[in-house]
Structure formats: structure tokens, C-alpha cells
Amino acid sequence: MAPTTPFLKHDVFLSFRGTDTRYSFTSHLYNALQRKQIDAYIDNKLDGGEKIEPALLERIEDSYISVVIFSEKYADSTFCLRELSKIHQCMETKGQMVLPVFHQLDPSQVQNLTGRYGEALSRHERDCASEEVESWRHALKEIANLKGWDSSVIKDETRLIEEIVSNIHKKLHHALSPSIDAQGLVGMQSRVKHIESLLSFGSTGVLIVGIWGMGGIGKSTTAEAVYNRNSHKFEGDCFFRNVREESKKHGVDHVRQEILGEGTGKVESISLKISPTTKINASPAAFEGMYNLRLLKFYHPYQYPYYRGEEMVRIHLPQGLHILSNELRILDCQLEQIWNENQPLENLKIMNPCSSSKLILSDFDFSNLPNLEVLNLEQLIWNSTLPPSIGFLSQLVKLNLFFCISLTCLPDSIGELKSLVELNLNACYKLASLPDSIGELKSLVELNLASCNKLVSLPSSIGKLKCLVKLKLGGCSELASLPESIGELKFLVELHLFSSSKLASLPDSIGKLKCLVELQLGCCSELASLPESIGELKYLEKQILVVAQN
Known part of the structure; x- marks a missing residue:
């Protein structure tokens, strides 16, 4: 919403303490205003110093609204206080609207000049003119008592910012729309x-x-x-x-x-049901202006876990993910191609480009998805391994690699996924080994290695998975033994080993699995006996313990 008069250049001026909120709340608020097409001015100098340049004072004068973000150290800065004094002057003489925001700060500290604000002003009295300090006191009290927002009342930052932006939008619309008369x-x-x-x-x-x-x-x-x-x-x-x-x-x-x-700027969700065999070429123009797009999903009603590839709805992004909104939270499409150019989608939580045998992601840079929590790469093609950048997904909770038939190994960086709870490698037929770093997955609860036909052994580091509850190794036809460290999995409840046709013995340490309830050993044709320690598993449901006879 650009100003309609030549006298005022900006819709909003943002006053804030850079070290407190520049790269967090203030940055998010500024971006939200921009998406709403509200012209907001932000001082991008990292250190304001002591003196305010005349140009900055003009920016304040040339704004309809000033938003003052009071934070813990705001009053420590004489630069911020001089800026505030100018805002107060414009409020008194020009009728400028001023909106206070109390960010992680008790408003009473500013209103009554107590706590850190009182201490800061006492320090300033030793170094600055008393008249100037008094003007700061007056400005702080006056502006802090205006109607605004308290982050302790609206604790969800996204909702708080939405409310602030909506309020500003309405005020600007009223101010900038001339009356009929x-x-x-x-x-x-x-x-x-x-x-x-x-x-x-x-x-x-x-x-x-x-x-x-x-x-x-x-x-x-x-x-x-x-x-x-x-x-x-x-x-x-x-x-x-x-x-x-x-x-x-x-x-x-x-x-x-x-x-x-x-109306594209208002679109937050796109979910389309499309007939099978459809191919969609999504042009950049289709998403232009969709600043608030949070969900993008294309599907057809007959998509099941097992389907023929030619039945899929395929999405082609000729210019890649960078045409999508940075506000995107869920991407659920059968993509044919993902652009490898670095384009951060910082807010993306769920990415599901799966179920497409044509999609190759060997060089994809996952570091651009810092907040991703769910990644579904089912049935994708790789150059034998995952990109090392997978380790940058520090917030990842679930990683699904089901039926990635080209996958032969995992990168060492897999151990960097400290938040990972579920790892599905079911039917990765060429997966021959696991890296030692797998033991660094301290949050892992479920590890599914079923039908990994080339897997010969497990690394001893598997015993470091202290939170592991389910370990699925059924159908691992080349698996000959388990490491002694398996007994260190104190919270393991389910251990599936059925159809592990080369498994000849179980380690004595298996008796240490005190929480084990389910042990599946059906069709283990080489397994002739069980260790005596298995009798120590008092919670084991013996009716599912079946040993094949030679």
C-alpha cells in the first residue's frame, strides 16, 4: 500500500534495538508488512552509534505510523531514545500514529520507568544533558501508555505479527482513503x-x-x-x-x-484433486504474488502406497522451488524435478515430493530447509547415497526412504539428525551397510530396515540408540549376526527378525533387553537354537516367538 500523497514517503517506521530483535521479531514483522504491500522503513545499520543522522530523522517525519518495539535493552541505547524522542515529537506536532509493542518485556517497566529502564536512565543522567534525559522519560511514559501489544498476552509470535499487520493495514486504509466529500x-x-x-x-x-x-x-x-x-x-x-x-x-x-x-497475496492453501496420468507444468506466473502460501498439495483419489508409476499426477516446476513462497509449510506433490539452485524455504515443515521414480535429488541442497520436520522421499532415485547436506536438517523428526532401490549407503552426516525419531529404510534392496554415525541418532525411536536384502551386518554403534523402541530387520536375507551391543537397547520393545534366512545365532546380550515384548523369528532357517539368556526376558510374549526347524 504505497502512500497516495507526495508529502509522506513511508507507511510505517520501525523503531527497535538491533541487538535485541533485528534478526528475530523485527525481521519477521518487517517481512510481513512487505508481503501486505505496506511500505515499512527499517534502519539497516547494525550499530546506530550515538548520533542520529538528519536523513533518519526525515524518515521518521515522512511516515504515517511509527511502531516502537520495546525490548529489554531498548533504553540502554541513547540512539534508540533519541529516535523515540523524535517519534514523540511527530506524534505531538504532526498527529503521527504511534503503536507500541512490548516484546518479552513487562509494559510496566516502561510505563513506570522501573527495572532495567529505570537503571538505564539513571546511567544516562551521568553522561547526557538532564533536559535530554527528561525528554526521554516523558516520551517513554507517553508512548508506553498508548494502546499496543504485549507479547506475553499473545504468545504465538505469528499470530501477534498478523494482528499488528492487520491493525496497521486498517489504519492506513482509513488514513489514505479520502472521504467522498x-x-x-x-x-x-x-x-x-x-x-x-x-x-x-x-x-x-x-x-x-x-x-x-x-x-x-x-x-x-x-x-x-x-x-x-x-x-x-x-x-x-x-x-x-x-x-x-x-x-x-x-x-x-x-x-x-x-x-x-x-487475490493471490491472500492465498494460503492450494489442494487440488486431479485425475491420474495428469502432468502439470507450473509456471512462475502461477505463483507470483502468493506471499502467504503455506500448503501446496496435488493428488488424485486413487493414490495408494503401491501404484504403477504411469498412474501418477506429475508436477513439473521448470524454474524450481524458488518460485514458491518462503511461508510454505507443507509441500505435498509428485514432483518430476527440483531445481538445484540455492533457494531457502525457511518455514517449510513437511516435504513430500515422493512417489515419482523420475525424480533425482542427488545434488539437492537440504541446508536451505532449516526447519523441515518431515521428509518423505519414498521411491526416489539417488546416485547410490543421500546428499551430505541431509545432515543440516537439525529439526527433522521423520525421514521416509521406503523403496529407494538405488540407495547403497548413507552418508556419515546422517548422524547429525539429532531430532530424528523415525527412519524408514524398508525395501532399500541395495543398502549394504550403515555408517557408524547411525549411533548418534539419540532421539531415534523406530528404525525400519525390513527387506534390505544386501545388508550383511549392523555396526556396533547401534547400541548407542538409547531411545530405540522398534527395530525391524525382517526379510534381511543376508544378515548373518547381530552385534553384542544390541543388548544396550534398554527400551527396545519390538525386534523383528523373521525371514532372516542366514541368521545363525543370537548374541547372549539379548537377555539384557528387559523391555522386549515382541521378538519375531519366523522362517529363520539357519537359527537352530536360542541363547539361555533369553529366559531373562520376562515381558516377552512367547506365542510370537517361532523358530524354524532344519
Whole structure:
């Protein structure tokens, strides 16, 4: 929302203590304002020093609204206090709107100048002119007592920022929309009010009001006046002129696309049910302006865990992930290609580009997904291993590599996934070994290695998985033995070894698995006997313990 008058250059001026909030709350608020097309000014100098440059004072004067983010160390900075004093002056002399935000700070500290704020002002009295310090005290008290926001009341930062941005948007809309009388539209007031009454704002239904009449009598002007007065009441809005002329010139479909395109900034979720064998080429223009897109999902109703590849809905992003919003939380599509260019999707939580035998991710840079929690790479093609950058996913909780038939090994960096709870390597037929670093997965609860036909042994570091509850090794036809360290898995409840046809013995340490309830040994044709220590497993359900006879 750019200012409509040449006298004020900015919608919002942000006042904050850089060391407290520059790379956290303030940055998030600034980006949210930008996405709403609100022109916000932020001082990008890392250290303001002591003296305020005249240009910065002009920025404050040239703003409709100042947002003051009070944080713990705000009053420690004389630069911030001088900035605040200027904001207070503009509030008093120019009627500038000022909105305080108390970020992880008790508002009473600022309102009463107690705690750290009181201490900071006492220090400043020794080094600064008493008149200046007194002006800071006055500005702090005045602005802190204005209506604003307290982060201890709205603890969800995302919701807090949304509320602040929404409030600013409404204030700017009111301030920047001239009244009907000010526009010199004689007799328009009564017509606008009549149409507003017909629209029944607040009702749950969808209403259409037609304005009929001869050309030149002010139909479009009336419609625009109604729009300007009421568009801020809705999440999405668009005013489209000359519909008839545009539809004749470019066609109705063009008009429809233009109208839909106006609302892309409001789109938060796209979930489309598509027929099988469909291939979608997603152009950058399709996502342009979707600043708030949080979920992108394409699917067809007959997608099951096991399907023929030719039945898939395939999504092609010719210019890669960088055309998608950084606000994206869930990406659930059968992608044919992911662009390898570095493009951070910092807020992405769930990524599911799986179920596509054509997708190759061998060089993908996972470091651009720092907050990813669920990664589903089922049935994907690799150059024998995962990219080493997989280790950057410090927040990853679930990693699904089911049926990745080209996977022969895992990178050492897999041990960096400190938050990983579930690792699924089921049916990775060529996986021959696990790295020693697998033992560093301190949060791992379930490890599924079923049907890994080439897996010969497990590293002794497997015993370091102190949180492991389920270990699935069924169908590992080349697995000949288990390491003694298996007995260190104190919380193991399920151990599946069925159809491990070369397994000849179990280690004595298996008797240390005091929590073991389920031990599946069916069709282990080489297993002739069990260690005596197995009798120590008092919680074992013996009816599922089946040993094949030679």
C-alpha cells in the first residue's frame, strides 16, 4: 500500500534495538508488512552509534505510523531514545500514529520507568544533558501508555505479527482513503450509503448488487467509492474497471485470470484433486504474488502406497522451488524435478515430493530447509547415497526412504539428525551397510530396515540408540549376526527378525533387553537354537516367538 500523497514517503517506521530483535521479531514483522504491500522503513545499520543522522530523522517525519518495539535493552541505547524522542515529537506536532509493542518485556517497566529502564536512565543522567534525559522519560511514559501489544498476552509470535499487520493495514486504509466529500463527489454520499445497505455487510451469504443506467452518470465512480470505503473489511479485494471492454478485447477468461490474480497475496492453501496420468507444468506466473502460501498439495483419489508409476499426477516446476513462497509449510506433490539452485524455504515443515521414480535429488541442497520436520522421499532415485547436506536438517523428526532401490549407503552426516525419531529404510534392496554415525541418532525411536536384502551386518554403534523402541530387520536375507551391543537397547520393545534366512545365532546380550515384548523369528532357517539368556526376558510374549526347524 504505497502512500497516495507526495508529502509522506513511508507507511510505517520501525523503531527497535538491533541487538535485541533485528534478526528475530523485527525481521519477521518487517517481512510481513512487505508481503501486505505496506511500505515499512527499517534502519539497516547494525550499530546506530550515538548520533542520529538528519536523513533518519526525515524518515521518521515522512511516515504515517511509527511502531516502537520495546525490548529489554531498548533504553540502554541513547540512539534508540533519541529516535523515540523524535517519534514523540511527530506524534505531538504532526498527529503521527504511534503503536507500541512490548516484546518479552513487562509494559510496566516502561510505563513506570522501573527495572532495567529505570537503571538505564539513571546511567544516562551521568553522561547526557538532564533536559535530554527528561525528554526521554516523558516520551517513554507517553508512548508506553498508548494502546499496543504485549507479547506475553499473545504468545504465538505469528499470530501477534498478523494482528499488528492487520491493525496497521486498517489504519492506513482509513488514513489514505479520502472521504467522498473531500473528493468533490456531489450527491455521492447518499448513493453510496444506499448501496452499502443493500450489500448487508456482516451477513454470511454471497450478495451481488447491480448498478444500472446510462453511460456517464457515475456508475463506475459510485462503485469505486463503495469499494474504497469497504474493501478493508474483507480478507481479499479487487476493483476491476471496464469489464465489458476488457472481455470484448481479450476474452472472458482473461478477465477472470486478472481478477483471480489480484487475490493471490491472500492465498494460503492450494489442494487440488486431479485425475491420474495428469502432468502439470507450473509456471512462475502461477505463483507470483502468493506471499502467504503455506500448503501446496496435488493428488488424485486413487493414490495408494503401491501404484504403477504411469498412474501418477506429475508436477513439473521448470524454474524450481524458488518460485514458491518462503511461508510454505507443507509441500505435498509428485514432483518430476527440483531445481538445484540455492533457494531457502525457511518455514517449510513437511516435504513430500515422493512417489515419482523420475525424480533425482542427488545434488539437492537440504541446508536451505532449516526447519523441515518431515521428509518423505519414498521411491526416489539417488546416485547410490543421500546428499551430505541431509545432515543440516537439525529439526527433522521423520525421514521416509521406503523403496529407494538405488540407495547403497548413507552418508556419515546422517548422524547429525539429532531430532530424528523415525527412519524408514524398508525395501532399500541395495543398502549394504550403515555408517557408524547411525549411533548418534539419540532421539531415534523406530528404525525400519525390513527387506534390505544386501545388508550383511549392523555396526556396533547401534547400541548407542538409547531411545530405540522398534527395530525391524525382517526379510534381511543376508544378515548373518547381530552385534553384542544390541543388548544396550534398554527400551527396545519390538525386534523383528523373521525371514532372516542366514541368521545363525543370537548374541547372549539379548537377555539384557528387559523391555522386549515382541521378538519375531519366523522362517529363520539357519537359527537352530536360542541363547539361555533369553529366559531373562520376562515381558516377552512367547506365542510370537517361532523358530524354524532344519
